[in-house]
Amino acid sequence: MVLTIAKRLAAGVGLLFVVATLIFIALHLVPGDPARTILTGTGAVPTDAAVENLREQLGLNLPLGQQYLRYLHELVTGSLGTSLNDNRPVIELIGERLPRTLQLIGSTTVVSVIVGVTIGALAARRGGLIDRIVMVLTSFAVAVPAYVAAVLLVYFVGVKLQWLPSGGYVDPAVDVGRHLRALVLPTISLSLGFSGIVARMTRSAVLNVGNQDWVRTALSVGLTRGQVFRRHVLRNSLSPVVTVTSLQMGGLLGGTVIIERVFSWPGLSGLLIDGVTSRNYPVVQGIVILIAALFILLNIVVDIVYGLLDPRGRSK
Amino acid sequence: SANTGEDSTTVLTYGLDSDVPNLQTLKNQGSASMILNSVLHRGLVQYDADGNIVPALAAEVSDVDKQEYTFVLHEGLTFHDGSALTSEDVKASLEAMADADNVAKMYPAAKNIVSIDTPDDLTTIVKLSAPDAAFLSYMADVSGAILPSESIGQEDPTYVGAGPYKFVSYENGSEFVVEKFDDYYEEDKPSIDRIEFKILSDQSARDSALLSGSVDAVSFVGWNNYDQVSANSNLVLDETEGPFMYLLFNTTSDSPFSNPLVRQAVAYAVDRQAVVDSALAGRGEPLSGMPIPESSEYYNEEQANYYTQDLDKAKELLAEAGYPNGFTATMLSSSQYDFHQNTAISVQADLKKIGIELEMVMPDWPTRLEIGAAGDYDIAVYGTVGITNDPSFLDQLLTPAGSQNAPFGYDDPTVNDLLTRGRAATDETERKAIYDELGAYVLENAPIVGLAWRSQAYGYDKKVSGFSNIPGFLTFDSGYTLADATIG
Amino acid sequence: MKQGLRAFWREFRSPGTAAAGIFLALLILMAIFAGLVAPYDPVAQSDVRLAPPGSGHLLGTDQFGRDILSRLLIGGRVDLTVSFGASLLAMCIGVLLGLAGGTARSFLGGLAMRAVEVVLAFPPIVLALLVVTLFGQGELTLVVTMGVLFAPAFARIVYGEVLTVRSLEYVQASTAIGTPRSRIVFGVILPAVYPPILVQLSLTLASAMLLSSGLSYLGLGTVPPTPSWGGMIAEGQALMMTSPLLLLVSSGVVVATILSFSVLADALEKALDPRRRKSRVELTPATVTPTFGGPSEPDPSTQGAA
Amino acid sequence: MAPESDGPLLRVAGLTVGFGEPSAPVVDDLHFDVTTGETVALVGESGSGKTMTAMSVLGLLPPTATVTGSVRLAGKEVIGAPEDQLRAIRGRSAAMIFQEPMTAFNPVYTVGRQIVDALRARERISRAEAMNRAVDLLRRVGIPEPERRAKSYPHELSGGQRQRAMIALAISGNPSLLIADEPTTALDVTVQAEILALMKGLQRDLGMAILLITHDMGVVAEMADRVVVMKDGIGVEQADVFELFEAPRNDYTRALLEAVPRPGVGGRLHRLSVGEPARAEGEDESPALEVSHLSVRYPGKFLSPGFLAVNDVSLTIPRGQVLGLVGESGSGKSTIGKTIAGLLRPESGTVTVAGKDALVSSESRLREIRRNYGMVFQDPASSLNPRNSIGQSIAEPLLVHARSLTASQRQARVNELLEQVELPVAWHVRFPHELSGGQRQRVGIARALAANPHLLIADEPTSALDVSVQAAVLELFQRLQRDLGFSCLFISHDLAVVEILADRVAVLADGALVEEGDAEQVLRSPVTDYTKRLIAAAPVPDPRVQRARAAARIETEAAALTS
Numbered sequence A: 001m002v003l004t005i006a007k008r009l010a011a012g013v014g015l016l017f018v019v020a021t022l023i024f025i026a027l028h029l030v031p032g033d034p035a036r037t038i039l040t041g042t043g044a045v046p047t048d049a050a051v052e053n054l055r056e057q058l059g060l061n062l063p064l065g066q067q068y069l070r071y072l073h074e075l076v077t078g079s080l081g082t083s084l085n086d087n088r089p090v091i092e093l094i095g096e097r098l099p100r101t102l103q104l105i106g107s108t109t110v111v112s113v114i115v116g117v118t119i120g121a122l123a124a125r126r127g128g129l130i131d132r133i134v135m136v137l138t139s140f141a142v143a144v145p146a147y148v149a150a151v152l153l154v155y156f157v158g159v160k161l162q163w164l165p166s167g168g169y170v171d172p173a174v175d176v177g178r179h180l181r182a183l184v185l186p187t188i189s190l191s192l193g194f195s196g197i198v199a200r201m202t203r204s205a206v207l208n209v210g211n212q213d214w215v216r217t218a219l220s221v222g223l224t225r226g227q228v229f230r231r232h233v234l235r236n237s238l239s240p241v242v243t244v245t246s247l248q249m250g251g252l253l254g255g256t257v258i259i260e261r262v263f264s265w266p267g268l269s270g271l272l273i274d275g276v277t278s279r280n281y282p283v284v285q286g287i288v289i290l291i292a293a294l295f296i297l298l299n300i301v302v303d304i305v306y307g308l309l310d311p312r313g314r315s316k
Numbered sequence B: 001s002a003n004t005g006e007d008s009t010t011v012l013t014y015g016l017d018s019d020v021p022n023l024q025t026l027k028n029q030g031s032a033s034m035i036l037n038s039v040l041h042r043g044l045v046q047y048d049a050d051g052n053i054v055p056a057l058a059a060e061v062s063d064v065d066k067q068e069y070t071f072v073l074h075e076g077l078t079f080h081d082g083s084a085l086t087s088e089d090v091k092a093s094l095e096a097m098a099d100a101d102n103v104a105k106m107y108p109a110a111k112n113i114v115s116i117d118t119p120d121d122l123t124t125i126v127k128l129s130a131p132d133a134a135f136l137s138y139m140a141d142v143s144g145a146i147l148p149s150e151s152i153g154q155e156d157p158t159y160v161g162a163g164p165y166k167f168v169s170y171e172n173g174s175e176f177v178v179e180k181f182d183d184y185y186e187e188d189k190p191s192i193d194r195i196e197f198k199i200l201s202d203q204s205a206r207d208s209a210l211l212s213g214s215v216d217a218v219s220f221v222g223w224n225n226y227d228q229v230s231a232n233s234n235l236v237l238d239e240t241e242g243p244f245m246y247l248l249f250n251t252t253s254d255s256p257f258s259n260p261l262v263r264q265a266v267a268y269a270v271d272r273q274a275v276v277d278s279a280l281a282g283r284g285e286p287l288s289g290m291p292i293p294e295s296s297e298y299y300n301e302e303q304a305n306y307y308t309q310d311l312d313k314a315k316e317l318l319a320e321a322g323y324p325n326g327f328t329a330t331m332l333s334s335s336q337y338d339f340h341q342n343t344a345i346s347v348q349a350d351l352k353k354i355g356i357e358l359e360m361v362m363p364d365w366p367t368r369l370e371i372g373a374a375g376d377y378d379i380a381v382y383g384t385v386g387i388t389n390d391p392s393f394l395d396q397l398l399t400p401a402g403s404q405n406a407p408f409g410y411d412d413p414t415v416n417d418l419l420t421r422g423r424a425a426t427d428e429t430e431r432k433a434i435y436d437e438l439g440a441y442v443l444e445n446a447p448i449v450g451l452a453w454r455s456q457a458y459g460y461d462k463k464v465s466g467f468s469n470i471p472g473f474l475t476f477d478s479g480y481t482l483a484d485a486t487i488g
Numbered sequence C: 001m002k003q004g005l006r007a008f009w010r011e012f013r014s015p016g017t018a019a020a021g022i023f024l025a026l027l028i029l030m031a032i033f034a035g036l037v038a039p040y041d042p043v044a045q046s047d048v049r050l051a052p053p054g055s056g057h058l059l060g061t062d063q064f065g066r067d068i069l070s071r072l073l074i075g076g077r078v079d080l081t082v083s084f085g086a087s088l089l090a091m092c093i094g095v096l097l098g099l100a101g102g103t104a105r106s107f108l109g110g111l112a113m114r115a116v117e118v119v120l121a122f123p124p125i126v127l128a129l130l131v132v133t134l135f136g137q138g139e140l141t142l143v144v145t146m147g148v149l150f151a152p153a154f155a156r157i158v159y160g161e162v163l164t165v166r167s168l169e170y171v172q173a174s175t176a177i178g179t180p181r182s183r184i185v186f187g188v189i190l191p192a193v194y195p196p197i198l199v200q201l202s203l204t205l206a207s208a209m210l211l212s213s214g215l216s217y218l219g220l221g222t223v224p225p226t227p228s229w230g231g232m233i234a235e236g237q238a239l240m241m242t243s244p245l246l247l248l249v250s251s252g253v254v255v256a257t258i259l260s261f262s263v264l265a266d267a268l269e270k271a272l273d274p275r276r277r278k279s280r281v282e283l284t285p286a287t288v289t290p291t292f293g294g295p296s297e298p299d300p301s302t303q304g305a306a
Numbered sequence D: 001m002a003p004e005s006d007g008p009l010l011r012v013a014g015l016t017v018g019f020g021e022p023s024a025p026v027v028d029d030l031h032f033d034v035t036t037g038e039t040v041a042l043v044g045e046s047g048s049g050k051t052m053t054a055m056s057v058l059g060l061l062p063p064t065a066t067v068t069g070s071v072r073l074a075g076k077e078v079i080g081a082p083e084d085q086l087r088a089i090r091g092r093s094a095a096m097i098f099q100e101p102m103t104a105f106n107p108v109y110t111v112g113r114q115i116v117d118a119l120r121a122r123e124r125i126s127r128a129e130a131m132n133r134a135v136d137l138l139r140r141v142g143i144p145e146p147e148r149r150a151k152s153y154p155h156e157l158s159g160g161q162r163q164r165a166m167i168a169l170a171i172s173g174n175p176s177l178l179i180a181d182e183p184t185t186a187l188d189v190t191v192q193a194e195i196l197a198l199m200k201g202l203q204r205d206l207g208m209a210i211l212l213i214t215h216d217m218g219v220v221a222e223m224a225d226r227v228v229v230m231k232d233g234i235g236v237e238q239a240d241v242f243e244l245f246e247a248p249r250n251d252y253t254r255a256l257l258e259a260v261p262r263p264g265v266g267g268r269l270h271r272l273s274v275g276e277p278a279r280a281e282g283e284d285e286s287p288a289l290e291v292s293h294l295s296v297r298y299p300g301k302f303l304s305p306g307f308l309a310v311n312d313v314s315l316t317i318p319r320g321q322v323l324g325l326v327g328e329s330g331s332g333k334s335t336i337g338k339t340i341a342g343l344l345r346p347e348s349g350t351v352t353v354a355g356k357d358a359l360v361s362s363e364s365r366l367r368e369i370r371r372n373y374g375m376v377f378q379d380p381a382s383s384l385n386p387r388n389s390i391g392q393s394i395a396e397p398l399l400v401h402a403r404s405l406t407a408s409q410r411q412a413r414v415n416e417l418l419e420q421v422e423l424p425v426a427w428h429v430r431f432p433h434e435l436s437g438g439q440r441q442r443v444g445i446a447r448a449l450a451a452n453p454h455l456l457i458a459d460e461p462t463s464a465l466d467v468s469v470q471a472a473v474l475e476l477f478q479r480l481q482r483d484l485g486f487s488c489l490f491i492s493h494d495l496a497v498v499e500i501l502a503d504r505v506a507v508l509a510d511g512a513l514v515e516e517g518d519a520e521q522v523l524r525s526p527v528t529d530y531t532k533r534l535i536a537a538a539p540v541p542d543p544r545v546q547r548a549r550a551a552a553r554i555e556t557e558a559a560a561l562t563s
């Protein structure tokens, strides 16, 4: 086990190198010149000379190989380079944003898993009308764009009812209460699709294990159907649920941009997308490597969880 | 919301339309940076609420033939950090603007500076290579700010200036806070103690924040929310038409649009009202001629309404140009901004009617910029705003100096000559005549085709007074009026 | 399999499944014959902007004065093809990788799963940009991009399930028979992981429909003004507060499509599992025809007729 | 838990169970009683409805089943009873030992945990206390090292160990009625004897009634007070055990008793004189199977060395011969079988099948080798693909090794095999879950024989079969052996069966070979104590003899304890 994890971590380091190289190549293949984008911004008119000048300043006119080596060096030393448009160390930018994103992911995951597993399990167990309602609701949840849900929430809960702040991030160090209140709507918006997915997966998995012989055994010793359901059926259905949960969590690392925008939540995704749209190579590279690293860790954890969930699957 | 705390400090919360991660006062970094610069900094001159140029840090401004400008500073000026603001700082700031490598927004004006003399701590004498009637209008822009000489050239922003507010804190992506600068040169100003700029880059989030009262004012209410804001009895919608949308052509010889007749045909073919209605949600006006705002002294009614949609005429012109059956061309726009994309779609439908089939290229913004700079298009949609209300801004649209803003490969000696002469002319009527001539030539030659004026509106709470939208091109300089704003 | 299909048809007796099937069939027919059915040219603009439903425009018009119904009909053609294409492609790639990850010799399997991690780590937007750059705009590019983007999810799901299934005794039984590995993988292990794959397929379909509008932001996929559902949703979003109709109609179609597909996938899933075929099994007691009490006379050793 | 009314503890009256619409019921108008403290044996042909009858008592029939009639447990009607009432019955008033222990345990929990759960569902006791009780129960059912096994997952136990864990689970609630569905099929005779003694002990101490389903007439003879005989869902005879064995009234019962093989006596079945088995020309004379110095270790949890299940075992099966592998439950028999089939990697040792190394990793070489053998798994339920019809399962080897066959030829072969194992040909479309335990086992046999293997590895292939079907299957084996000359590693705990079939016998204990030799010699005049005990424990199908032997056994054990 320990050996497996060590192997995976070692592989992870190699993988990071691959990801780093690929993202470097990708960014440099994609058109769009960071210097021009920085200078033009939303409407300035830089001369070509100025663009050239900035390129030189940013080291963008060095041969690609040299840029790559410099990049690798920054990577190994852990600094991840400096942002092209504000000269701040990328690691610092990420350090600022990551906790907020993680928090959003955390609250969303907790809510989605609880809600998703509950309604998915309910649908599978009860069947009939409840099942149909859940199917419809989850179809909505996964098919309605997050943006629409978010804007509607802001409008009705934030603007009309004024129950909760319509956006903005409040540092928990400043005011925990307001911080938590600000967390509610973004969490709900992100949880819609997420919990829909979890619900669907749970429903299917439960239906799939629900008719095994051991269910009968568990019933025969006097457990209630509820107990059998919770302790046995549900537990045996968890593996695909864990998988989709991990995938969603990973996806949220760089995928909350819309929600961050709508709720003015300064997280990692916004930084990533701004980085992409301004071709801020170091920022994008830094974030992608970070996401890769987190994904790799997450997958290792999930693979361990698979083993815990089902002893038969443990690698031989 | 504006709270008068126990210690009776007044706070204005302001919804800013985007983050400015690296505020560089000299540069054009978009409208959000202009708002921030306008509270942190001051130049020698500035705009007032009506768009007039008024002295600012300079107590007196005088000129000799629009070629030699003398500025005399108020006495005892200091920067936020307490250091004295002297003519040396003025000199350093102007020199920085004149340095091409800095890509200063003021460069088009500052590049003509030949000498800067500072006979004493208060006086600065600027000599230009040629008379420039527009010089002060450039200097009045927020990026004409006077900066502490030691901060110039530094990579990280210090935010130290001589404006009405000084920097308190900035959190990337979230919030930018300033507070009243006690030693601001204007007595009793500003009135509001503290401004908290919330970064709300999503249009609907910003509108919601205004509507729900979680901010007191916002830059740029969404077009679709004008009605809601004006219907709200607590809110003011302060609107002006500033930026405009237009078409650029590739005028190099391998594009059919190198022929002025074809360009004219386009100018006759487009339905400008349709652009306003479909791309700007009706919030704007057709731009049927020269892009000179009505508030400008150089506005020429006839030239402003030069083109009307006339498909027959357009077809005739095309035939005359040798394309009786039309042709196929590429249209460059960007899907990153709705109104760019929708303008293109609207134009595409119009041109189809005269036989020009446009193949759409709508990448994201940086790609759009790169394609534009490389001239890999036949016709492109663009939007911009005049850097000043003075028509000299047209060089950004009509000469290669304009790069992005100008038609690819367009370098017309007649236009260049008229622009130089217009800039140099010191006599108002003479200038007007030159710009009229330019207008007539440009409309006929059609290197660019105007489409629509875009409405920009600030929205704010009724209890905020003194803050207002400076009309026309100067709308983005409106932050100047925050120094006059009161709340309560 | 044949029995599975027959059972699948049997599922159609349930009204929900039948309705879903009919809806999807209609949708496909409409998409094929959209050109004939559509009342207007889907890109023709007019001055009747944002018209409410009725009078000439059954579902109203958008801000260009284009007929929404016609755009929906024609747009469905592209959207359905693209999202189904992308989802199926993703499923094929992902399932293969996941099976490889779970069953191939450790090195190859590891390689497959590590490849999955690389793709997962890549932000969709960068990948999409890259693909546009390399292959240009267009539907095929979009299908390929989304196929690659969605494949890892399938791979991880399949992998997670295979870990369990591969050690089941009936899989070992097949091994002992000498059934070729490929046959075990595709004929024994794969069917056992159908249920989560089918669920994931319907979820992916939803994501594909939404993402295609998100990616049009990069100029990827259907180029406006050509209609697509995703594009219409994006357009509708901008107008949602003032004229919600466009958004309602376009999202409505997507929701209905996803729902129908989910219902069908569910029916298929049920049909493919012999244990679930006859009834909704799961934790429900056996059918009882109560004849309480029975004969009450003391029992001699009476048996039923011998 | 005394019955509330004066009636019998269990009264089954007019019970009818059916599946699907028109088909004949699988239990047809069945009547019988079980009174407190009594043991009733339910015997009958495989597939005659014994398990379904048992399931009805607990209200656990498959949801596709329809039931009518009445089952009264302690005076309360079970059929149609509401769920919470059923729950109150289950585990307490009546508990059940399920026929197939592999699929009866939740694979993701340790067996200890599952027993703990059952205990805690009925009593409010702490987890730790429940675990102590669970370990105690496992010890009582004779599982060695119960502390360790409690922490094992079901798949980490041998077939017999799982079955005993199942028994522990069932008796954990001290039920008034214990329904034991083939409780000792996977147990060697010594352990079986212990289990039977345990059940009797419980019966004595708690007044427990037992409904015993078994096909082992020896067990019936030892345990039952009364016997109910079923055939095709119908109760054909019901009688006192002595009466039944002495004077069976029903034709079927008579046939059943006649078919019982008796160790050393030989039942109706006897060794066919095989003669020289047919042998293909030109093949070299290497033995069909050669295992030398085989050791197999199951990996342990983190850093622990694991469990050495097979220790330096060497076996040889000459062509055309049958080697009977017998030995205590958990001694490593199945492990050897699986290792030969290439499903487990040995720690050391070699396996050669027909002269070819069977532990190669090349897939094509492996397939070549596997063409030569078939395998019957110990647990039929889990070794059949639930998604395949049994026809498909049986056809699988044909698809692999007889690719030239057309679909209809394949179907014909499947039909032939179904007939040979006495299953209706029309059932090839059925799925495993629609069969009885013995029927599933026969599907496993049919599959193993499908491609005419030269070597058969049969792991308890007849454990779930009633004697008549078992006889048919054994005959089939012998016929095939004569016709095809195939060799067989026959793993079984049923010494009578081994004696019929095996040329040689190997005895395994704790993973090591303790004795090997000619079948006659090993079974008639065993050398080691272990083998002697094994043989002594084999039950005989005669109530009087068997009871006397059981009593003697208890005495010697008591004596051993006191000394």
Ligand SMILES: Nc1ncnc2c1ncn2[C@@H]1O[C@H](COP(=O)(O)OP(=O)(O)OP(=O)(O)O)[C@@H](O)[C@H]1O
Pocket: D019, D026, D045, D046, D047, D048, D049, D050, D051, D052, D053, D062, D064, D099, D433, D434, D435, D436, D437, D438, D439, D464, D466
């Ligand atoms: N789910 C089902 N659907 C249809 N038929 C079934 C189902 N379960 C069992 N049967 C059939 O019911 C009959 C009785 O099965 P049961 O399991 O009671 O037999 P049994 O007497 O216990 O046999 P064995 O000794 O082989 O275990 C069998 O013929 C079997 O094929």
Ligand SMILES: Nc1ncnc2c1ncn2[C@@H]1O[C@H](COP(=O)(O)OP(=O)(O)OP(=O)(O)O)[C@@H](O)[C@H]1O
Pocket: D155, D156, D157, D158, D159, D160, D161, D186, D187, D188, D298, D299, D307, D309, D328, D329, D330, D331, D332, D333, D334, D335, D336, D378
């Ligand atoms: N996967 C496993 N992990 C750890 N131990 C195991 C595993 N499988 C079997 N064992 C142990 O190995 C030993 C031998 O098991 P095996 O199944 O070979 O026994 P067996 O002789 O077939 O017994 P039975 O007659 O009860 O089936 C048992 O003690 C069992 O607990």
Ligand SMILES: [Mg+2]
Pocket: D050, D051, D052, D099, D181, D436, D437, D438
């Ligand atoms: Mg049975």
Ligand SMILES: [Mg+2]
Pocket: D158, D159, D160, D333, D334, D335, D378, D459
């Ligand atoms: Mg075994």
